[in-house]
């Protein structure tokens with residue numbers, strides 16, 4: 001069974017850099033599972049309420065794929081989304097239409113996480 005993990009985007013109000021707070025489900029409750037702070041500023045990072053779930057899949061570099069991640073696949077950029085337990089990817093440069101498909105679990109060796117919709121909004125704008 002897929003490990004149940006969530007992460008929340010955190011940001012530093014001083015310098016604006018982003019990081020993540022992680023939680024994992026231990027069968028009874030969610031427990032904190034580390035924080036990746038973006039900077040060394042003295043003030044604590046803030047959370048902005050955007051929670052993302054782990055897909056249970058890793059990209060070609062062994063990086064965990066979360067919903068909201070932007071992945072490179074076949075030289076295109078895709079956004080990862082959960083829908084009813086399925087992991088979907090949406091092609092970013094599709095134009096007016098929403099072109100998506102189920103993420104190909106046999107093909108994760110070819111996916112590479114290049115950012116997320118919250119950390120890298122500039123990737124969405126192209």
Ligand SMILES: [Zn+2]
Pocket residue numbers: 012013014015016017038039040041
């Ligand atoms: Zn900072």
